[in-house]
Amino acid sequence: MISINIHKQLHMAQGKSMLNVNVQIASKSFTAIYGPSGAGKTSLLRMIAGLMPPEGGCIEVEDVTWFNSVKEISLPPQNRDIGFVFQDNALFPNMTVEENLLYALPKNADRSKVYKLLKMVGLDNLVRQRPELLSGGQKQRVALARALVRQPKVLLLDEPLSALDDINRVSLQSYLQQLHDEFGLTTIMVSHNVSEIFKLADNVIHLDNGLVKQNETPARLFNIPDAQHELTLIGEVVQVNHTEIFILADGNVIKVKQTLQTADLSIGSKVSIHAADLSLKKLS
Amino acid sequence: MYQPLWLTFKLALVTTVCLVVIGIPIAAGLARSKSKLKSVAEAVISLPLVLPPSVLGFYLLLAFSPQNGFGKMLNDAFSLRLIFSFTGLVLGSVIYSLPFMVHPVQAGLEALPSSLKEASQTLGKSNLTTFFKVLLPNIKPAILTGLILSFAHTLGEFGLVLMIGGNIPGVTRVASIAVYDEVEALNFSTAHVYAGILLAISFVILLIVYTTNRHIFKNRITQ
Numbered sequence: 417m418i419s420i421n422i423h424k425q426l427h428m429a430q431g432k433s434m435l436n437v438n439v440q441i442a443s444k445s446f447t448a449i450y451g452p453s454g455a456g457k458t459s460l461l462r463m464i465a466g467l468m469p470p471e472g473g474c475i476e477v478e479d480v481t482w483f484n485s486v487k488e489i490s491l492p493p494q495n496r497d498i499g500f501v502f503q504d505n506a507l508f509p510n511m512t513v514e515e516n517l518l519y520a521l522p523k524n525a526d527r528s529k530v531y532k533l534l535k536m537v538g539l540d541n542l543v544r545q546r547p548e549l550l551s552g553g554q555k556q557r558v559a560l561a562r563a564l565v566r567q568p569k570v571l572l573l574d575e576p577l578s579a580l581d582d583i584n585r586v587s588l589q590s591y592l593q594q595l596h597d598e599f600g601l602t603t604i605m606v607s608h609n610v611s612e613i614f615k616l617a618d619n620v621i622h623l624d625n626g627l628v629k630q631n632e633t634p635a636r637l638f639n640i641p642d643a644q645h646e647l648t649l650i651g652e653v654v655q656v657n658h659t660e661i662f663i664l665a666d667g668n669v670i671k672v673k674q675t676l677q678t679a680d681l682s683i684g685s686k687v688s689i690h691a692a693d694l695s696l697k698k699l700s
Numbered sequence: 701m702y703q704p705l706w707l708t709f710k711l712a713l714v715t716t717v718c719l720v721v722i723g724i725p726i727a728a729g730l731a732r733s734k735s736k737l738k739s740v741a742e743a744v745i746s747l748p749l750v751l752p753p754s755v756l757g758f759y760l761l762l763a764f765s766p767q768n769g770f771g772k773m774l775n776d777a778f779s780l781r782l783i784f785s786f787t788g789l790v791l792g793s794v795i796y797s798l799p800f801m802v803h804p805v806q807a808g809l810e811a812l813p814s815s816l817k818e819a820s821q822t823l824g825k826s827n828l829t830t831f832f833k834v835l836l837p838n839i840k841p842a843i844l845t846g847l848i849l850s851f852a853h854t855l856g857e858f859g860l861v862l863m864i865g866g867n868i869p870g871v872t873r874v875a876s877i878a879v880y881d882e883v884e885a886l887n888f889s890t891a892h893v894y895a896g897i898l899l900a901i902s903f904v905i906l907l908i909v910y911t912t913n914r915h916i917f918k919n920r921i922t923q
Contacts, residue, residue, distance in 0.1 A: 493822045506819035508816060508819075510838050519820075519833065520823040563822075
């Protein structure tokens, strides 16, 4: 169990705002931190990692205190059992893919772990490549593998998929899911992509203006009834005309006819598509 | 005849080595500092860029003089005389060329994304390991610029050397002083040799700097 109860004054583009978070995160769960820009999502993640000090409060992970302002405890990032994937991947340009992972390996640890991880993210044929020669998706896979070399309990991800195109995004989502399950990680991911959250997360912390607005399952938060029992896709409207709406969901553009219910949709609206509403045809 | 040239290169080399040891930690400290005193430190380090070398030389002369505080202390404690000595020239040159090492390295470090350092910390690495294995290797062009400029700037010293070193053959008589000396003695052919070699070397050095790293040079040194 991760227990977070912290506050800090943040200086955002739109002025000062108070981040005040009190949440509990279950071990081995996949939690998304969701909310508009400037809500304090990345700040919260950085405070969990020890990269930014809260003004007050405490952070406890599996009964170990990582931060406590009263007892004046604040573990440096090095001593927190974490892996962190940065939005810009933060791969070391002076090292090859392999060296980036070996750097993370503690002294005298088994090197085979590095190669196993590279294989798991499908990069075992690019070990000697420098990061600048990799695609965006490959870079994030290296960053993900590197973050797991020390086998941390907690994996922190700061919008790791936001700079990727849809195909790479979907592929990295599956790697993420697989690694989360295989290593028994407690994963916390900052994201503002609804379909991604719906696909990966067990739980969503909805932050708005520094406060936790909701802490719910994705289905409840996004108001999708009984999602487990029918196929539901989450997408975003990319084009609207008089008769049809085009929705981007899971890397595919889906065309849906306009109805009375869809009249208020515009480009950028988030929507859910239910299998029950679609027709079926047998493939010849 | 080649003694002044040899002395010049020895001085430039020793000064550059000292600047690597002193300048890189200062640059690292300034790059990560958020203190209000940072501007004061930056101004002090940059003073040799704008101050006439004779002014700097004058103050160093007073400081190094065995009659005064610092110089007297060195003289009494270690029998070390900085005035009119090679050691004194090295110390003066280190102060004189400090901004040429500190500025490019500081600019290089400040231009690195902070996520590199943070990523290394979250991978369990100490700040020292992070500095040597991640930060420094990624600012190689800046370090090279610092090295070359410090070396070149020391080659070109004149006023400072004259003030604190004088003109002692084999000890403090560097090439730039020798040129002046030979011209005074109307010995133009020897002056030509010294001047020509200094000109050629300075040009080649600057050419290397501009071709390897125009960016940092333009951004920092011309400020």
